[in-house]
Amino acid sequence: METGIASVVAGIGACLPPRIVHNADYPSLGLDVSDEWIRTRTGIERRHWVTPGTSSGDLAVTAARAALRSADEPEVDLVILTTTTPDHHSPATAPWVAAQLGLGLVPAFDMAxxxxxxxxxxxxxxxxIKAGGAERVLVVASDTLSTVTDPTDQATAVVFADGAGAVVLRRGLQGEAGAVRAIRLGSDGTQQRLAIIHAGGSRNPGPTATAPPADRSLRMQGKDMFAHAVRRMTESSRSLLESVGWPVESVGAFIGHQANQRILDKVADLVGFGADARFGNIREVGNTSSASIPLVMDGLIARQAVTPGTRTLLTAFGGGAVWGSVALSWPKIEDYE
Known part of the structure; x- marks a missing residue:
């Protein structure tokens, strides 16, 4: 067994709000698009949306509790919440999540x-973990993009959905199942407008409620987003595989951010992943933003669909523009509920 220090995935959890919106529901919601139009362009058949009063923090707490339970870890040393839709502009949502979980005075922060x-x-x-600052870290990804989506904008309204996923990482060894082998990140701020909410920030601080829908809702340049997402996820995946010395055929599980089925297929084809190594859930849950990868992982672990120790590649692209990939061995989580 490799003996180098590593962060190891020790627990996982997920939360999807109970409201399900099918493609066929959109005409009644005021958007004249067909089920076939949505499926052929996105691969999505249904998605989950929160009901009024349910926040990203609420979903995060439920997913995090499940992750802590599956890791058999009542305590962690740090909480990181990744979200585009925090409960408030200020304060951060992560400390509230930590308090709801009964984690005491641990450090907690949001990441956008x-x-x-x-x-x-x-x-x-x-x-x-590798720097010695923590033994166990809870990472929660939670987004409620339905709350910032214009229901009349077909470029976003049919794509984005709500959900949360969480993992517990612990200090361990490189040779263990679940060990993170390497990570590669990147960004390009010149592409800020690929996906953006114009109103509400310090650059446009007027009251969000009085701003026109086009400014207070998420707007996306779909064609350009497609091209940049494919390019960056492909480059990042290839580069990371080369850096860890993994031939693409040795990777048994590839999970990309569930943005659009055509993007996922294009990246997988360009990198060279076979059909048996590709995993996703976009058809059932839509694009859940930062929560999409842990939601896929949670479903696979629940079904025991991937053998522990399997070489795994995760990759994602988001507005900003930001992207990244993670190489890890598939975790062994026995206490999943």
């Missing part, structure tokens, strides 16, 4: 990296 938030959160936790 759009749809790449989970891989950025994993990178921060991995560094914290």
């Amino acid at each position: 990296a759009a749809c790449a938030g989970f891989v950025y959160g994993m990178a921060a936790a991995d560094s914290w």
Whole structure:
């Protein structure tokens, strides 16, 4: 067994709100699009949306409790919450989540990296553990993009959804199942407008409620987003595999951010992943932003669909623009509920 220090995935949890919106529901919601139009362009058939009064923090707490339970860890040393839709502009949501979990006075902070938030959160936790600053870190990715989506904008309303996923990382060894082998991140701020909410920040601080829908809702340049997402996830995946010395055919599990099925297929084809190594859930849950990768992982662990120790590649791209990839061995989680 390799003896180098590593962060190891020791627990996982997820939360999807109970409200399900099917493609066929959109005409009644005021958007004249067909089920076939949505499926052929996105691969999505249904998605989960929160009901009024349910926040990203609420979903995060439920997913985090499940992750702590599966890791058999009542305590952690740090909480990282990745989200584009925090409960408030200020204060951060992570301390409230930690308090709801009964974790005491542990450090907790939010991280904003759009749809790449989970891989950025994993990178921060991995560094914290390897530096000796923590033995156990809870990383929670939670987004409620339905709350910032214009229901009349077909470019976003049919794509984005709500959900949360969480993992517990602990200090361990490189040779263990679940060990993070390497991470690669990147960003390009010149592409800020690929996906953006114009109103509400310090650059446009007017009352969000009175801003026009086009400014207070998430707007996305779909065609350009597609091209940049494919390019960056492909480059990041190839580079990371080369750096760890993993031939693409040796990777048994590939999980990309569940943005659009055509993007996922294109990246997998370009990198060279076979059909048996590709895993996703976009058809059932839509694009859940930073929560998408841990939601896929949670479902696979629940079904025991991947053998512990399997070489695994995670990759994501989000507005900002930000992207990243994680190489790890598939975790062995026995206490999943």
